[in-house]
Amino acid sequence: MDIKRILPLGVLSVLLLVLAVLFFVGGAEKPPALAPVPVPDDAGEDSAEPPQTRTITLFFLSDEDNLLHPEEREIYTHELTVFEAKQAIEELVRGSSSGAVASIPPGTRLREMYIIQDGVAYVDFSRELKDNHGSGTAAETATVFAIVNTLTYNFESIKRVSILIGGNERETLNGHIDLTRPLLPRLDLIAK
Amino acid sequence: MSSDAGSIPAASKSSHTNERNVVKYIVRSLMVLFVLLCQLAPTAASRFQEEPFLKLSVEDFADYGRVTVTSNHPLRSSIEKNGIYLLVRIRADQPFRIRRGSFRSRFIESVGWTQGVDFYVLNIKVQMSDFTHASTNLTRPHRLVIDVLPEGADPRPKAGQEAAEGAATIPKKETGARTTERAAPRTETPAAIPTQSLAQGTRTIIIDPGHGGLEVGAEGQNGTLEKDITLSLSLKLKAIIERNLAYRVVLTRDRDVDVPLERRAAIANNEQAFLFVSIHANGFPGSKARGAETYFLNLNATDEEARRLAYMENNSTELDQVQGDAEDDIKMILWDMAQANFLKQSSEMAELIQSELNTLRDTRNRGVKQAPFKVLTGVACPAVLVEVAFISNPDEERKLLTDDFQAAVAQAIYTGLAKFIRQYARD
Known part of the structure; x- marks a missing residue:
């Protein structure tokens, strides 16, 4: 036998053996990561039809009563809720x-959003959400529940909202409202 | 081989293809073998390297309850007593599967797990508030054994009694090798009474000055920082309480330092606090918002969670017989929300404090409110958060800086607290 023919065969066998061993040792008992699946950013394929819109309600603040005040806005409809929610x-x-x-607060960007099966929306903001925030319980409550209410009020499939900053879970925005568990809407904070 | 190499060029074309076929054949068989191995791998792997697990069982002996955590990995742990809870922190470099064993106990009300980044916490809720505990680590298999003993009975006769009973009952449950080891936790018991001396006599009120250190809190238009106002107010409140009531007062911070929110709750629970009052100054965009408001915790629990929490409180023994992960989740929520058990008292305390704040001159009543405050969730006693005034309002910012206003606010909070204590201590 030619060494030139034996050599690749040997290398191949060793490689397979290494792969097999790696499979046994390395692959064992690693539970899959629980990361939610991101939804693609684009609105899908171009279509000839003109884009449909729908009316939604946003919540802004007032320094008179510190409550959440509704304001209507048009958005493009999409078969995926997350695209409308974004x-x-x-x-x-x-x-x-x-x-x-x-x-x-000014300068804040929406980084990403996911909606997982049990109706929890994860909204990931840039760090300006906390850095540029004036702090104070009233201000923090208003910001947090303007976000939570906007999502739960307009999208039936969103039941609770988790706010992330820079891709990470944060304990609070600035020391008050607990952000470690998904938040339920607070309709009592909406101005009558 | 090298001599063979010389002869090969002379070989015919057909033997060449033959050889290639042989090589192909070997490669194919190796591939088939590999695919087979791949399919076998999961079963083989689980056989050779068993899934890491933590198994929890609770059983009673004559006069104490025993919690045993068994694992196929070494257990590195620490134990902390928190009121009627024992918190057992177990280091974990990898995720464990949580298994449940038997649960039968008169001494232990419930057990549950909380998972952290690289640790697990076992929460043991004890039936009685006066108890001591002792623990020991055993191997083969890896076990952490925690005994919970009611306090009060004279330890010496109890120990003798236990030795006699131990001889009769324990060999039935444990192997001979383990009976010799299990003497260890009992002998340590008399030394393991760290909290008793502190808890004796006076009760403790926790005052939590909001923010601190780099966490400045809200900021006034003239640069006043919430963290400075809250500390100054808290020190005044502490002095008034100590002057008027036979209570110990502990501040979660007494200078300008960062104290994590969970640490603040932990301080309260470690001190077996009777009451918890967090002091804050409010903020809102613009300069118009003004007035005082008092908060207690909003659970932020779904209907289902709330229903389970209520059920857990009322039927802890029944639920312990239910198997499965859902139950562990419930208990995790339960400990996360120690405050859930005190919402009624907390709301009463909030009402009493708020109505005192309303008597202050020029202070607008914003009422009692609820919100999911991180600092309150883990506190295992009646707890409120007071927003004394708006630092974002220049008028109130100016007031907040004056000694007079601070003293009046502290006095109002004290009066509310004292009224609540009279009501609560009677129950």
């Missing part, structure tokens, strides 16, 4: 068109 948060980030106090 537009809603982006509109919330953009601020009021009627001069109400912004619920999201």
Whole structure:
């Protein structure tokens, strides 16, 4: 036998053996990560039909009563809720068109959003959400529940909302409202 | 081989293809073998390297309850007593599967797990508030044994009694090798009474000055920081309480330092606090918002969670017989929300404090409110958070800086507290 023919065969066998061993040792008992599956950003394939829109309600603040004040806005409809929900948060980030106090501090960006099966929406903001926030319980409550209410009020499939900052879970925005568990809506904070 | 190499060029074309076929054949068989191995791997792997687990069982002996954590991995742990809870922290470099064994106990009300990044916490809720505990680590298999003993009975006769009973009952449950080891935790028992001396006599009120250190809190337009106002107010409140009531007062911070929110709750629970009052100054965009408001915890639990929490409180023994992960989740929620058991008292305390704050001159009544405050969730006693005024309002910012206003606010909070104590201590 030619060494040139034996050699690749040997190398191949060793490689297979190593792979097999790696499979046994390395692959054992690693539970899969629990990361939610990101939904693609684009609105899908181009279609000839004009885009449909729907009306949603955003919540902004007032320094008179410190409650959440509704303001309507149009968004594009999409078969995936998360795509519509992202537009809603982006509109919330953009601020009021009627001069109400912004619920999201300036400079904040929506980084990503996921909705997992049991109705929890994960909304990931850039760090300006906390860095540019004025703090104080009233301010923090208003910001947090403007986000939570905007999502739960407009999208039936969203039951609870978890706010992330820079991709990470945070204990609180600035020392008050607990962000470690998904939040339920607070309809009592909406101005009558 | 090298001599063979010389002869090969002379070989015919057909023997060449033959050889190639043989090589192909070997490669194919290796591939088939590999695929087979791949399919076998999961079963083989689980046979050779068993899934790491933590198994929990609770049983009673004559006059004490025993919690045993068994594992196929070495257990590195620490134990902390927190009121009627024992918190057992177990280091974990990898995720464990939580298994449940038997649960039969008169001494232990419930047990549950909480998972951290690289640790697990076992929460043991004890039936009685006066108890001591002793623990020991055993191997083969790896076990952590925690005994919970009611306090009060004279330890010496009890120990003798236990030795006699131990001879009769324990060999039935444990092997001979383990009976010799299990003497260890009992002998340590008399020394393991760290909390008793502190708890004796006076009860403790915790005052929590909001924020601190780098966490400045809200900021006034003239640069006043919430963290400074809260500390100054808290020190005044402490002085008033100590002057008027036979209570010990502990501050979660007494200077300008960062104290994590969970640490604040832990301080209260470690001190077996009777009451917890967190002091804050409010903030809102703009300068108009003004007034005082008092908060107690909003559970932020879904209906299902709330229902389970209520059920857990009322039927802990029944639930312990239910198997499965769902039950562990419930208990995790339960400990996370120690405050859940005190919401009624907390709301009463909030009402009493708020109505005192309303008597302050020029203070707008914003009422009693509920919100899911991180600092309150883990506190195992009546707990409120007081927002004394708006630092974001320049008028109130100015007031907050004055000694007079601070003294009046501290006095109002004290009066509310004292009223609550009279009511609560009677129950």
